[in-house]
Amino acid sequence: MPRKQTKEVKIGHVTIGGGAPIVIQSMTNTDTRDVLATLKQIEALAQAGCEVVRIAVLDQDAAYAVKEIASQSMLPVIADIHFDYRLALIAIEQGIHGLRLNPGNIGARWKVQEVVRAVKEREIPIRIGVNGGSLDKEIREKYHGITAEGMVESALNHIHILEEEGYDKIKVSLKASEVPLMLKAYRLMSETVDYPLHVGVTEAGTVRSGLIKSAVGIGTLLAEGIGDTIRVSLTGDPVQEIPVALGILRTLGLKERSVDLISCPTCGRTQVNLAELADQVEMKLSHLPVLDRPLKVAVMGCAVNGPGEAREADFGIAGGKGMGLLFRKGEIVARMPEAELLPALLEEIENYVKEHRKD
Numbered sequence: 001m002p003r004k005q006t007k008e009v010k011i012g013h014v015t016i017g018g019g020a021p022i023v024i025q026s027m028t029n030t031d032t033r034d035v036l037a038t039l040k041q042i043e044a045l046a047q048a049g050c051e052v053v054r055i056a057v058l059d060q061d062a063a064y065a066v067k068e069i070a071s072q073s074m075l076p077v078i079a080d081i082h083f084d085y086r087l088a089l090i091a092i093e094q095g096i097h098g099l100r101l102n103p104g105n106i107g108a109r110w111k112v113q114e115v116v117r118a119v120k121e122r123e124i125p126i127r128i129g130v131n132g133g134s135l136d137k138e139i140r141e142k143y144h145g146i147t148a149e150g151m152v153e154s155a156l157n158h159i160h161i162l163e164e165e166g167y168d169k170i171k172v173s174l175k176a177s178e179v180p181l182m183l184k185a186y187r188l189m190s191e192t193v194d195y196p197l198h199v200g201v202t203e204a205g206t207v208r209s210g211l212i213k214s215a216v217g218i219g220t221l222l223a224e225g226i227g228d229t230i231r232v233s234l235t236g237d238p239v240q241e242i243p244v245a246l247g248i249l250r251t252l253g254l255k256e257r258s259v260d261l262i263s264c265p266t267c268g269r270t271q272v273n274l275a276e277l278a279d280q281v282e283m284k285l286s287h288l289p290v291l292d293r294p295l296k297v298a299v300m301g302c303a304v305n306g307p308g309e310a311r312e313a314d315f316g317i318a319g320g321k322g323m324g325l326l327f328r329k330g331e332i333v334a335r336m337p338e339a340e341l342l343p344a345l346l347e348e349i350e351n352y353v354k355e356h357r358k359d
């Protein structure tokens, strides 16, 4: 799938743009001043497969918390700052790896110059983010509402401010909650600049509706070669965003697939809560390392037909009434109480992964 060539920026050790693999981002929803809670959530995000994390920096205490968060975080950290250039300066001083800040929103040019001087010293990229819902009044009036052209013009205004100050470590996002609008805005921006694009559908909604919107919006752009980093925004725990992001990338062949999960549709023979079991297996296996070939795992509803129906699976479990089976390539290898099925499967897979991981 040919990808639009973009410039490269580095957020900590992670490269975005310039043909690098597409990077998955998320954002913590903890109080940033609560360093322990924030680090704990970052760890959970990293374990799920997130690669870069953003934190909200609302006040000076949060900006000073950056020191501990950025130095102990498993992931490069971006500070999300609105309006107050002093918070950006503190966050930079405290070791932040990236900023999300619109230079046109922080006031006088000398304030922008101070921020640019600080980011230049450390080569910290700035993401310019225009959201359809918060488009400037003048632009809304000029374009008679929220339009893709208006969103692009707004982003270009911010970009030009940084360019005039001699800074080009820039990423751009143009999110909207309406998928056709964000598609048009990103396409237009991709034709106009070669800065890396951070792609997402904002306020996408709950897991159910947000998943569909994100898959269609982000997936469509990626399939056209547009996008260097993605964020799936879902209401609630940000960790739930990561399997969706991974799923989008894997579906398009943009990330190697480690696991191919098979689960039966259930029928009158099913005597376990198979949907929950399959969900748990999927979640646990969502961040396996890359293997020498995709691992096939089956979660089947009954002990009578399950192993046979999933003969081609490397490993599988089949539920029953109280008892269940662990099987390998269609052959039953153990019988055990239902509650032990999942841990036993995970142990088998852990051993397999040790022998078959690529890195």
Ligand code: SF4
Binding pocket: 264, 265, 266, 267, 268, 269, 270, 300, 301, 302, 303, 304, 305, 306, 309
């Ligand atoms: Fe039904 Fe068993 Fe087949 Fe699942 S594996 S669909 S429970 S027969």
